[in-house]
Amino acid sequence: MSHIRNASHVTCQEPRTIGTAARLAHRWGKGLDLLRMLLTISREFGEEAHAKARRSRARSGRYRTDVLLRLHARACQVAGEIVKLMESGRADGAMARWRTLHEINVVITLIAEHGDELAERYLAHDIVESARALAVNEKTHAALGYAVRSFHSKAKGKLSVLS
Numbered sequence: 001m002s003h004i005r006n007a008s009h010v011t012c013q014e015p016r017t018i019g020t021a022a023r024l025a026h027r028w029g030k031g032l033d034l035l036r037m038l039l040t041i042s043r044e045f046g047e048e049a050h051a052k053a054r055r056s057r058a059r060s061g062r063y064r065t066d067v068l069l070r071l072h073a074r075a076c077q078v079a080g081e082i083v084k085l086m087e088s089g090r091a092d093g094a095m096a097r098w099r100t101l102h103e104i105n106v107v108i109t110l111i112a113e114h115g116d117e118l119a120e121r122y123l124a125h126d127i128v129e130s131a132r133a134l135a136v137n138e139k140t141h142a143a144l145g146y147a148v149r150s151f152h153s154k155a156k157g158k159l160s161v162l163s
Contacts, residue, residue, distance in 0.1 A: 020089050021087070021088070024087065024088075025087075028086065032083065032086060032087060035079075035086075036083055039076065039079050039080060039083065042072075042075075042076055042079070043076050046069065046072045046073060049072070050069050053065050053069060061115065062116070063116045063120040063123060064111060064112070064115050064116045064118075064119040066123070067119040067122050067123060068108060068111060068112060071104055071107060071108045071111070072108070074104055075101055075104045075105065075108070078097050078100050078101045078104065079101060081097050082094045082097045082098055082101065085097060107122070
């Protein structure tokens with residue numbers, strides 16, 4: 001019986017959702033269109049920068065370039081999420097993602113200013129965080145009774161390369 005009640009509850013909310021989307025489009029449509037355009041331009045810029053970096057034979061600044069391109073892609077992903085949240089009227093969620101976008105921008109600014117040495121340290125830290133996440137994953141899999149795949153030894157191998 002509760003299943004039927006829940007289904008009718010969703011059906012009743014659907015017209016409100018459609019009405020909300022229409023009101024949001026009317027009020028914020030132009031701003032969202034401009035944000036989507038900016039996001040498209042940014043993605044295209046990233047694609048061109050990535051293609052140029054792949055063709056480059058330069059050894060200096062390669063860590064910096066790699067990190068900046070990765071962070072740019074991540075920023076584009078987060079910006080896309082912000083657009084979707086704003087389109088659906090989820091302002092609090094969009095604001096939370098906007099703070100994440102700001103944090104990414106701060107890291108981009110620091111790496112752009114401090115160059116290859118900081119970028120290399122950033123990548124090394126990323127490997128350490130990945131190894132920690134893999135260890136948690138293995139422990140969780142074991143606790144849930146799933147077969148444990150030992151990715152942790154591969155991560156340790158990557159860590160020893162940095163030492």
